[in-house]
Amino acid sequence: MPLLTVDGIVIKNADYKENDRMLTVFTPEYGALGVSVKGCRKKGNTNIACSEIFSFCEFVLFENKGKYSVNSFSLKEAFYPLREDFDKLSCASFCCELVYLSSDHGNVKSDALFSMLYYALSYICYTDNNPLDLALCFAFRALLELGYAPSLTSCAICGGDLRQSTKAAFSSTHGGALCSKCAGGFDVHISVLSLEAVRRMMKLQDSEMRKVVLPPEVREELLPLTVEFCETVLERKLKSGKTIGKIV
Numbered sequence: 001m002p003l004l005t006v007d008g009i010v011i012k013n014a015d016y017k018e019n020d021r022m023l024t025v026f027t028p029e030y031g032a033l034g035v036s037v038k039g040c041r042k043k044g045n046t047n048i049a050c051s052e053i054f055s056f057c058e059f060v061l062f063e064n065k066g067k068y069s070v071n072s073f074s075l076k077e078a079f080y081p082l083r084e085d086f087d088k089l090s091c092a093s094f095c096c097e098l099v100y101l102s103s104d105h106g107n108v109k110s111d112a113l114f115s116m117l118y119y120a121l122s123y124i125c126y127t128d129n130n131p132l133d134l135a136l137c138f139a140f141r142a143l144l145e146l147g148y149a150p151s152l153t154s155c156a157i158c159g160g161d162l163r164q165s166t167k168a169a170f171s172s173t174h175g176g177a178l179c180s181k182c183a184g185g186f187d188v189h190i191s192v193l194s195l196e197a198v199r200r201m202m203k204l205q206d207s208e209m210r211k212v213v214l215p216p217e218v219r220e221e222l223l224p225l226t227v228e229f230c231e232t233v234l235e236r237k238l239k240s241g242k243t244i245g246k247i248v
């Protein structure tokens with residue numbers, strides 16, 4: 001049977017059968033792979049370490065008719081502190097769920113998204129930055145990478161320049177910010193400060209993500225709007241969206 005050696009981060013896992021686990025492993029080369037880990041939930045089985053959510057491993061996988069199972073692995077990073085803090089756990093889960101839902105959306109540049117996820121999890125895990133700021137920064141940068149960046153400098157309907165506007169709204173269904181003339185009754189108000197914060201976050205490099213420190217009112221305004229925008233473009237509900245909504 002052919003073996004495949006690949007770096008990957010576990011972005012989703014589920015128990016199945018008596019002792020097994022099914023993983024979704026996000027890899028730089030192949031995007032998301034479904035991988036089974038046989039017997040890992042048996043007492044004393046050391047394969048359990050590679051089957052935990054967020055585990056970053058070098059996996060050696062068996063491939064059989066397009067299905068993968070773990071042959072061996074070397075754990076590079078467990079991101080263990082994420083499991084000990086509700087806010088960090090919720091934000092890290094949100095980043096992983098976003099990658100999971102985007103993985104069936106066409107041309108995902110896996111290597112760029114992988115690097116972004118690695119940095120986001122590392123900073124959420126090991127820095128004192130507000131984990132929501134990192135999750136929001138990750139979300140907008142991931143959307144940009146996936147080709148779903150919201151319109152921010154011009155109105156998503158009429159194209160009018162928003163950079164000098166003092167008032168704007170945001171509409172997920174129209175794909176971004178709207179000028180006050182185009183905004184309808186159901187569109188959400190967005191402050192000039194929040195718009196500028198998103199513009200700046202999307203320009204950052206992976207290693208610069210920890211520079212993001214959002215004012216509380218911007219964080220509060222951006223969070224529901226970001227979750228809704230992600231759900232609209234990915235056409236799926238984010239389970240973690242509700243959880244992170246409780247952190248603010």
Ligand SMILES: [Zn+2]
Binds near residue numbers: 157159160179180181
């Ligand atoms: Zn307009």
